[in-house]
Amino acid sequence: MKWSLLELRKYQHEPLQFETTLDLKEELLSREECLMDISPIDVKGMLTVNKEDYLLHYVMVYNMTLPSSRSLVPVLVEQEITVDEVFMTQEMWEKNSIDEADESILLIEGQTISLDESVADNILLEIPLKVLSAEEQAATVFPSGNEWELISEEEYKEQQRQKEKTKDNSAFSQLADFFEDEES
Template identity: 45%
Template sequence: MKWSLLELNKYKDKPCEFSEILDLKASLMRRDDQILDVSPAKVDGLLTVGNDEYLIHYRIDVIVTVPSSRSLTPVPLPIKIDVSEVFMTTEQYQNRKEQVPEEEIIILEKPTIDLNESVEDNILLAIPLQVLTDEEQHSHEMPKGDDWEVLSEEDYAKKKQAEAQQITDPRLAKLSELFNETSEDDDKQ
């Protein structure tokens, strides 16, 4: 869904309300190859036209299926987010007052506001780096196979510490045997 800026001028007195079902599956899968499936996105919101900017507020409700970061099992990830964005033309941006921080402004390169693009960007930003199945979240067992295993940082530190204690310098091996012999002799006396 797109709005031209000329079309939006008729909404200066009252906000433009919208409720859309967007099919963004193909586009999102093209942008992120980790995405396995995307349900149609329900988007409800409103767009207000000010003298200096275009404000858009909407809620996204979508299910994105991505692989588990531990086992690569597909995990359906429900995403419900509220989005508020400020759009400005280049002229509005140059004449802006310092009310809105610079990093919160989206400068329009075309004379249109594209809702699909905004929704796609926000869905991609909402996907967490670590995604686990319900079973993986409740289990402390990490995956492992032949000659490999995944360790938590704590387990790795414990394993390294245990290995460090077991390794003795070969030059001191004879010396440690000497200490064992003297302690046995002391016990006999």
């Protein structure tokens, strides 16, 4: 779904309301290799046209299948994301003398605003790093293998404390300060 800037001029007094379902599966699968599957995306929102900018606000709801970050088992992840984006033409940008470091404003290339591009980009930005199946979330025992094991952060800290205790209690730890006395 795209809107031309000329078409959007007639919405200067009231926002353009939209509700649609987008099928971006092919594009998203080609852009992100860890994405295994994605449902059609339900998008509902509005586009507000101002003299200084174009405000795009929408909520998207979809399901995607990602590999578990622990076992690579496919996991269905339900997402509902709210997106707010500010678009400007080059003329609006120069007129308002916006700092170029302001990354929250998107510059319009050409004469259209594309909802498909915005949705696809925001889905890719919102892919979670930690994905666990229901069994993995409920498990209290972590996986392990030949000469390796996965441990929690608390277990790691406890192991470090134990190493410090055994290091200080060894027979040779008393000799650590022996040579320091002779040097001074």
